[in-house]
Amino acid sequence: MRKLQRLAPKKAGLESTPGRRSPAYTPQGGHVRAIKGGHGLDIMGTLIAAGDRGAQVRNGKITFTPEDFRGSLRKGRESNLIVFVVDTSGSMAAKDRLAAVTGAVHSMLSDAYQRRDKVAVISVRGLKPELVLPPTSSIDVAHRRLEDVPTGGKTPLPEGLAMAEDLIKREALKEPGRRAILMVLSDGRATGRGGLDSLRAVASDIAARELCASVVIDCERGGRIRLGLAKELAKGLGAVCVEVDQLDARAVTGVIETI
Template identity: 70%
Template sequence: MENGRVEFQPEDLRGAKRRGKESNLIVFVVDASGSMAARDRLAAVTGAVHSLLGDAYQRRDRVAVISVRGRQPEILLPPTGSIDVARRRLEDVKTGGRTPLPEGLKLAADLIEREHRREPGRRAILVILSDGKATGANGLTNLRMVAHDIAQRGLAGSVVIDCENQSRIRLGLALELAKNLGAPCISMTELNAESVTGVINAI
């Protein structure tokens, strides 16, 4: 652990398995702003979605993906257990623009609450891939408020995957977001489908 972050490498997570056969709703909130970095994050999430749904018959998991970019976040993939649906919805996703992260988390929280009313026995896991930056007026203040609200609702376990550029001066905003959510913050220098799936299976 370093500065409050859990330092994971993909090889550290190999062989990790979730215990039991409970079904899960896994909601990815992925920062799709920027260019190459956003593409890397989306590629990792897409691969993780396919991997998780590949053995969904064992637990009947469902997966959703929310893209955070531009003026408003977008539900790229509504909750589904179908690999075919996931593949179609996640092809040719747009990237770039601003980062409406508070709105993205609010959208995720509302989705989780709706699904909880439909299936109260299904465990929800919120996975946020971001550097914690939030554009717009009062972006960071709004982000803190939304994160506290999600933590208070208690409908989902959360994990933040810190995607801040390692070569620049670190702002630690992802770690702050994780603390406000009451969630672990995992720093990964090599983000890929295997590492993201490993994180999910280790929760």
């Protein structure tokens, strides 16, 4: 499996929810540099700022102004919202994809005390997608909600991505510091309304809005002719496309761990 590039930290000043997954600027973490509005009081940074302003030592004292004060910019790790969009259309292959996601979710949430991640799962099948697991960090909720998820039917993948986009936007309003990672498990086929044209439009919109980091796990299997639609979807999303030797919980979790 190709190693993925880790998420870059958010820009300075855009702080994240502390966790243990992706590098980010957080309220806790190692000191990077002194900045205005940083955490605590950075004495050396404040002295330098006062000196640059032209402050002088009089009778062994320096008169500071509010503009002189500097705090610490700290770099640590953030927690994430991981949104799975899984193609559950078809039969056996759909069950395998769902089992892989379910196992990965359970694995991740069993470590939630350390990582503080949230996960959500959108099932893509039939006439419209379904949010089978709203954002949660509870392994008990995930276990209940992911039991007996139906499979089969058409593949309304554009609608599934649109639902993920709306979900990520809503969650960003609630927790602006928690960055989202979109994980799409699909062969890239779209047999619902609008077909591939609609899929390309939604993917382009997600990429343009820079709402999340995206990864596509290519689920196309077998046959002499490969359509390469998952790779095309990944390109539209500005995502990495990953092929795994065997699609199971360990493979999906492994992809997430490399982000």
